[in-house]
Amino acid sequence: MKKRNLIAVLMMTAALAAGCGAKADTTTAAPTQAETTKAETTQAETTQSETIQSESQKTEEKTESVTGKIEEIKDFMFTIESDKGTYAMTFDTAPEGLSDVKEGDEVTVTYTGELSEVDAFTGTIISVEKAN
Template identity: 40%
Template sequence: MKKKLITIVLGVMLCMSILGGCGQTETKQNDTVTSNSGDQNNGTTEEKELVGTIDEIKDFMFVITDNDDTPYSFTFDKKPKGLENISNGDTVIVKYTGTISEVDPFDGEVISVEKKK
């Protein structure tokens, strides 16, 4: 009886190890190398402008609503040039690089914020 039980247990363990080994997949590493020279203005980033009204200013971001009532939030690490002279309700021109979207986070850099005359 003991030999039969040991044989069954060993058989089950053998089957599990075979099935477990078949379930593993090999992950291939991507050999692509990405180069970042640190030069952000090498022609790949285009400076863009957005005209709108400042809705909200915080220490790390501000929100602008354009003429179509679409809000865009701009985040920054270092305060952009001209933001210290702006207050809520001002109509401004924001110069930036990257992409903006009303649903996705801002991916780029704010160059300057100027009050529209």
């Protein structure tokens, strides 16, 4: 009797385990033409909105300037020492007027963004002019 009960319990456990492990047959329907068009329209509107927002942020950035002596000029940056501190200013393309100055010149740098002696410069250098 005990063997029969043991076999019955083992068979029921195996059946339950097999039932729990079965995967449901899920199929996903391809999006309809209307759904695809709606998604594309929404994406286009979002991209246009981001572009407008980005352009308005650029125009809202205030332009500032700092006057000081150029300490070092490299291919991607220069260092300027002013009475307020020493700043490393980086750029992707050489700003207007940088080729006209050399190390040791007094210059006025026009830029957007924030200057910091400890944090990296994240703004844009608009121009470098030799100070009079």
